Structures are given as structure tokens and as C-alpha cells.
């Protein structure tokens with residue numbers, strides 16, 4: 338009946354708005370035949386560091402690599418424990434496993450879905466070396482409590498900022514809240530490339546330098562290998578694209594916040610739990626996540642009306658087959674498990690129109706009302 342289709346994200350609308358600039362940027366790289374690292378990557382790193390209000394940004398191959406290289410740069414490995422969120426995308430946890438450390442998961446705060454600092458405190462052992470808070474859905478984690486714990490126990494804090502480019506916590510940008518941070522430029526992220534990409538941000542010059550070596554075969558200069566590195570360089574074409582898009586990020590994040598407000602107004606009064614932004618926090622709404630009863634039915638009814646939604650995430654990390662050996666089971670993290678059955682992510686992207694928001698809200702009101 339309803340012909341208007343509303344996608345979950347609309348990368349084509351974004352491309353249409355930026356096409357001439359993007360094509361010019363990509364053509365420049367091809368004309369200069371400057372394909373590996375080079376000027377575009379350096380410029381992007383400077384611009385992204387400035388945007389994040391940190392001293393250094395190092396472009397790497399993906400978001401997971403950003404976390405892996407940050408952990409490696411701090412010497413975290415076998416025998417070490419790293420505490421992170423049970424409620425996250427699996428890449429956060431895989432990064433810890435990749436360096437040979439043991440992931441220790443903790444449950445979420447039911448208001449923010451971010452990791453609960455009390456649970457972090459309870460999970461500390463003599464082997465804990467690092468905390469890896471995730472700024473989930475675009476809302477910074479409770480960093481004051483996390484940093485306080487880290488200081489008291491002499492731990493490294495690495496932010497997973499893959500969903501929170503530009504978000505602020507008591508005035509300060511994500512990426513500069515801990516010792517280092519990992520960002521992803523996966524296409525659907527708030528700042529997305531046209532392929533894979535990532536960056537590590539830090540204020541520590543020695544760590545930034547180490548990550549520059551690690552991402553490029555451990556080379557200080559060509560064929561002089563000072564550490565056993567890998568190949569995880571931010572692609573130069575992607576850097577050129579990201580430079581164009583970075584100029585729009587503030588505007589896009591502001592649009593996401595306006596859309597979140599419009600959703601909240603239109604959905605008020607319905608039996609739907611809306612996202613709660615904590616005081617002192619500037620959320621960037623990578624995702625607009627609500628909680629509802631009979632989630633799967635509601636999602637189905639929205640789909641029938643052409644409205645695409647997502648679930649972030651349907652199976653928590655500790656219940657994944659890949660992590661059976663961590664020793665967790667159903668019931669280990671009740672907040673995360675309950676959320677997995679009730680969460681629904683509504684369409685969210687800067688180009689969303691007020692008509693589309695109204696249509697989603699109307700369909701949702703119908704879908705949650707008793708038949």
C-alpha cells in the first residue's frame with residue numbers, strides 16, 4: 338500500500354550531494370599515482386587529529402586494526418586481561434583476542450547501554466592491564482568513573498570510538514578521553530570511507546610513532562624494520578574521500594541530533610523506551626535505538642510498510658559460538674541479554690527528511706498498538 342521506501346542508511350543520498358568534490362579528490366590521487374600513504378593520508382591525519390582535538394591521528398586499515406595496533410603499542414598481550422563491554426560489536430572483543438590477551442566482559446548500564454563502571458570495578462583482577470570502553474551508538478561511555486579506576490589501578494584506557502566520531506563528554510571529544518582510541522571509517526559509520534579504513538588517535542607522541550611503524554611493516558625508514566609490524570595502512574584513495582567528508586561531519590552530526598529530537602517528540606507517549614542522553618554528553622546518534630515489546634513482530638510490520646530497521650546486536654558476544662570458551666553462559670549479563678531481545682534501531686542518517694521521520698513514527702505507533 339505504502340510506496341515510500343525508507344532505508345536504514347542512505348549512502349547514495351550522501352554521494353549525490355558530494356559527487357563533484359569526491360570525484361575530484363579521487364582523480365587527484367590517480368593522476369599523481371600516489372597510492373600508498375603519501376600526502377593525502379598525512380593531511381587527513383592532521384585534519385582528523387585537529388577535529389578530535391588530539392595531537393596525533395594515525396590512519397590504519399580498519400577499525401578493528403586501530404584497536405589491535407593500539408593494544409600492541411601499549412604492549413598488551415598474552416597473560417593480560419582487558420575489560421570491555423558485553424554489549425558491543427564483536428570487533429571490540431576480537432581485537433583483544435588478536436593480541437593474545439583475555440577479554441573480560443562486563444554488563445551494560447540499562448539507561449545508556451554502555452558498560453557499567455561498577456561492573457568494571459568488580460571485574461578487576463591482578464592481571465587486568467587495560468580497559469576498553471565502547472562509546473556505543475554514539476554516546477560516550479561514563480569516562481570519569483572509568484578513568485578514575487584506571488588511574489587507581491595503573492591501567493591503560495583505550496576507547497572504542499568506532500561509533501562516536503565527534504561526540505563530546507563534558508566538553509571533550511571522544512578520541513582524546515583515554516590513552517588512545519580506535520576509530521572505524523566503515524562506510525556506514527558517521528564518518529565513512531568508500532571501503533575499509535580506521536585511525537588511532539592519541540596525545541602520546543611515542544605511541545603515535547609506534548603505531549606508524551606497526552601499520553607499515555615495522556619500518557622506520559624503508560627496509561629498516563624496528564618492530565615486527567604488519568600491513569594496515571589507511572588507503573590513500575580512502576584518505577582523499579575522508580578529507581572531503583570530514584568537512585561535513587559537524588553538519589551531519591548536528592542533523593542526526595535534530596532527527597533524534599524529532600523522533601523523540603513524535604514517539605513520546607507510546608510504549609517505547611527512547612534513548613537517554615546522559616547530562617554533559619553530546620551524543621552523535623550513530624544509531625537511534627529504542628526498546629519495545631514483541632520487537633520481531635514490530636520489525637516485521639515496519640518492513641511490510643517499506644521501513645528498514647536494524648538490531649544492534651541480536652546475539653551478544655558472550656553467547657556467540659566463537660566465544661564459547663570464555664566460560665560465560667545465558668544469564669551472565671542480564672541487561673545485555675534483555676536488550677538483545679528488545680532493541681530496535683530506526684533509520685538514521687543526516688539526509689533523513691522530516692516526512693520520513695513522520696512516516697517511521699506513524700508506522701511504529703501502529704505497529705506497537707494492540708491489533
Ligand SMILES: *Cc1c(COP(=O)(O)O)cnc(C)c1O
Pocket residue numbers: 399400401402425426428429471497499500520521522523533534535
Ligand atoms: C564498526 C565497529 C568496529 C570495527 O570497525 P571495522 O572498521 O569494521 O573494523 C569496532 N567497534 C565497534 C563498536 C564498531 O561499531
